[in-house]
Amino acid sequence: MARKIALEPRDERVVVTAQHVTKTFLLRHTRSIKEAVVWLFKGRKKDITNEFQAMDDVSFDIADGESVALMGFNGSGKSTTLKLISGVMHPDGGAVGIKGKVAGLIEVGAGFHPDLTGHDNVYLNGAILGMTKEEIDAAYDDILEFADIGDFINTEVKFYSSGMYLRLAFSVAVHTNPDVFLVDEILAVGDEPFQEKCKALIRSMVRDGKTIVIVSHDLDMVEKFCKRGLVMERGRLVFDGPCDQAVRFLRGRALDGSEDPERPPLSEAEKAKRLFTDEERAAVPVRVRIGGPPLTAAERV
Numbered sequence: 001m002a003r004k005i006a007l008e009p010r011d012e013r014v015v016v017t018a019q020h021v022t023k024t025f026l027l028r029h030t031r032s033i034k035e036a037v038v039w040l041f042k043g044r045k046k047d048i049t050n051e052f053q054a055m056d057d058v059s060f061d062i063a064d065g066e067s068v069a070l071m072g073f074n075g076s077g078k079s080t081t082l083k084l085i086s087g088v089m090h091p092d093g094g095a096v097g098i099k100g101k102v103a104g105l106i107e108v109g110a111g112f113h114p115d116l117t118g119h120d121n122v123y124l125n126g127a128i129l130g131m132t133k134e135e136i137d138a139a140y141d142d143i144l145e146f147a148d149i150g151d152f153i154n155t156e157v158k159f160y161s162s163g164m165y166l167r168l169a170f171s172v173a174v175h176t177n178p179d180v181f182l183v184d185e186i187l188a189v190g191d192e193p194f195q196e197k198c199k200a201l202i203r204s205m206v207r208d209g210k211t212i213v214i215v216s217h218d219l220d221m222v223e224k225f226c227k228r229g230l231v232m233e234r235g236r237l238v239f240d241g242p243c244d245q246a247v248r249f250l251r252g253r254a255l256d257g258s259e260d261p262e263r264p265p266l267s268e269a270e271k272a273k274r275l276f277t278d279e280e281r282a283a284v285p286v287r288v289r290i291g292g293p294p295l296t297a298a299e300r301v
């Protein structure tokens, strides 16, 4: 469970809040025995581990019924953010608050036991996600129908393909009827018909006003599904606004390479190819403060 904090009474519609969240990972460097001996004899000068800040003072609120896309380049901190919301990970600093039941697909098969059959895992996973036995009994046929894995339901899940895992895990998660539904990129391992089925389901959830947070690199898809977009960059939240603007912002970053600290300044020809002019960037507000004075997109670029 995520650390519970008192949600600000200023807006009771808020169902997820992240306040000044930081998360640091310890990176261990593997060394050969020879390198380790040299390291010992040289007085253990350089640390054998170093820290990596995956989330750096990230704050946002998500209101009931919002559909939010969490975007950014590889390693920007999206999955870590989702894990903190789901409660499988805790922040080092700041706080994450959740109102209601959270479920979704963060890692395919997380919560599945490899030696149990699909059937037994439905009950195990359903219980982990907060369902009672009666609720699972009532939803069981629907779970099976949506997963559509036939007789494999009676096979141990260690023999499943990754797509079968996804089908069953997604189906259980959906049928827990969560208040906040989280979806990570993992839809990618399903075949096309199943992906379409999931997308149709997500679309209907959005229509029904369910709170959804989607992490995806499929910008066309998230633009269709989500009203709001958050863009992360090296552990920081750099954009929070309408999803179409967030997608343009991210594509602009990809084109002008401005997220790469090693990159030399842009040539005039490269600048001409950018989606956003400097004036347009200045006009796009960054709604979430990242500490310090209020920012505009132009100041961040």
Ligand SMILES: Nc1ncnc2c1ncn2[C@@H]1O[C@H](COP(=O)(O)OP(=O)(O)OP(=O)(O)O)[C@@H](O)[C@H]1O
Pocket (backbone or CB within 6 Å): 025, 026, 027, 052, 054, 072, 073, 074, 075, 076, 077, 078, 079, 080, 081
């Ligand atoms: N358990 C962990 N231990 C060490 N480092 C980690 C751990 N989990 C994530 N990281 C690091 O934190 C950073 C952010 O990872 P995260 O998975 O949140 O990024 P992401 O934006 O989801 O990336 P991608 O688009 O590639 O999935 C990465 O550099 C990653 O290597």
